[in-house]
Amino acid sequence: MREDFLHYVWQQQYFDKQNLLTETGELLTVLHPGFHNTDAGPDFLNARLQLGEVEWNGAVEIHLRASDWHRHQHQTDARYDQVILHVVLTADQPVLRTDGTPIPTLALAGRIPLEMLHTYQQLQTAPPATLPCAPFLTKIPEITRLSMVDRALLERMERKSATVQLLHQQLDNDWEATAWHVLAAGFGFRKNTEPLARLAKALPLRILRRHRHNLLQTEALLFGQAGFLSAANEKAEDIADEYVQMLRAEYEFLRHKYDLENTGLKEHEWNFLRMRPANFPTARLAQLAALLHARPLLFDALLSAQNVAVLEQFFSNESSVYWRTHYRPGRAGKVPALGRSSMHLLITNVVVPLRVAYARSVGQTEQVEAALQLLTELPAEKNHVLALYEGLPFTHRTAADSQGLLMLATAYCQPLRCVECAIGSRILRHNSALK
Incomplete structure (x- = not known):
């Protein structure tokens, strides 16, 4: 116990x-x-x-x-x-x-009550990789399940938005800079989230803004600070690649101009293992450069978008010709544009938490609901965590459902916090002589 x-x-x-x-x-x-x-x-x-x-x-x-x-x-x-x-x-x-x-x-x-004790022990000793309350769910009213998933969704977004608010404070309350940082980390898509977050710190938005009109210079700053244009790591294919040499020349000039010495990352800090070329960090950097080149005001655009269709348009920016045909510097290969599923992940993990954080900071609580509404326009996600809820009486039609279930799984079901969950509490109450 x-x-x-x-x-x-x-x-x-x-x-x-x-x-x-x-x-x-x-x-x-x-x-x-x-x-x-x-x-x-x-x-x-x-x-x-x-x-x-x-x-x-x-x-x-x-x-x-x-x-x-x-x-x-x-x-x-x-x-x-x-x-x-x-x-x-x-x-x-x-x-x-x-x-x-x-x-x-x-x-x-x-x-x-002995019946309650027995039920509690049954919940706490459920086999690994199973949902503890699964045997009891048919006895739980749908409204209880729905309200708990809604509560978990709000908790998840509040937790993410709290991270954004802290970042906002660290960036001198600059929402545009905050948008750049969370967007950069979002383009890491988990496996490269951490190095991309560090890249955002190593490359301030004020510098990128000055060169956003020039895509080559924007790419040079991103790839150079990411460590992919280092002369120390120059390979034979780089030397023979005219575009890579152009990027390197631009970066060397800008690095000295803005005193970026020793502030960037190293190439070995990026994860390429067990990834398709379309997901390589180099492909994501090229897509991020195209976005910065095309969208001068990140935060205003993300905050004012009325629906998912507008946000999909925001993220629909073709990389430069070179990065459509190269997945690493000097290495040819077709690279597709940012897909809709990736856009949806960015909306879920970047746009919604950013908007919730802003709404909380300015006291516009009605905007929290508007931000969460975006998730109801997105299709449900699928992963190994959400597989726990397949075949069980949980609604799972939209990303709002997915995010709520993910929080339910990681914050309540897996750590066996059944007594703090409305579903677990209802199960225990149902099995109490004192209900």
Whole structure:
């Protein structure tokens, strides 16, 4: 059993309260269990209890064993002096405040419904790579499943937008620069997200803006700072390639002009392993250069787009002729344009979090809903995580569903946080004699 289960039992009051006594024999009545505290300090705050004839207001601390109080060093922490009740599964020793006064203890062993305990254990011991609640889902109302996926979707986008807001602060509250950074990282498509994020830091937007009208110079800055034009790594095919030599000459000039010495990446920092040429980071850099060349105002365009069709048009920019026929410097091969599925990933992972972050920063909460609405225009995603939900009674028609299910899987199902999930909570309540 995990401590979060006892938190759930206490918060919902799912235990037998007849003849409720503390370990010292005091009659206990719970008037209000308190409010769950997600910060440091006791687990529940502002609880109201009656011990004997006296009403108490204060905090409640919860442990599996009473001895955990000492194991966590609460006896020396003044924040826990406000605790008026110690709720445990097993009371194996008395506990004291910092001043030595005893704290009443309530042991719940034998008071939690056996059916609920059995269901909880079943959820917690589900086989790996399975959905713990799958056997129970047919008993869960559709509205509960839908609302939990919606909640998980919002949590996922809020988490992503929080990262964008932090980046925005680091970039002196410049939304255009923020758009450049998140867009660059997005073009990494997971395997090269981290090096592309570092490339954005190594190549400020203010420099790119000055040369965006010249595609050759834009490419030279991107490929040069990415480490693909280094003379130290020059290969025979590069020497024979006139376009690569033009890029290198442009980069050498711009590198000295903007003092970009030793700020870029190295070629070996990019991932090419087990990737098709269309997904090579060099192909993505060429597509990013074409986008910067064609779209002078990134943030305004991403913020004002009314629908997915407009955003698809935003991302529809042909790479230069050279990069349509070369997948690496000096290496010929046909490279397709940015596909719709890639555009949809950029909308999901870049545009929507960026717009949610902006809406939160300016207090336009209605724009959060408008940003999430974009996801309902995109088709559902498919991957090994989402495969867990196939054949189960979950709606999975759009990217909004996909993103909600991904959050549900990674934040609740896989770490077995069933008691914090509306679906898991409903299952436990359904299997409680106290429901």
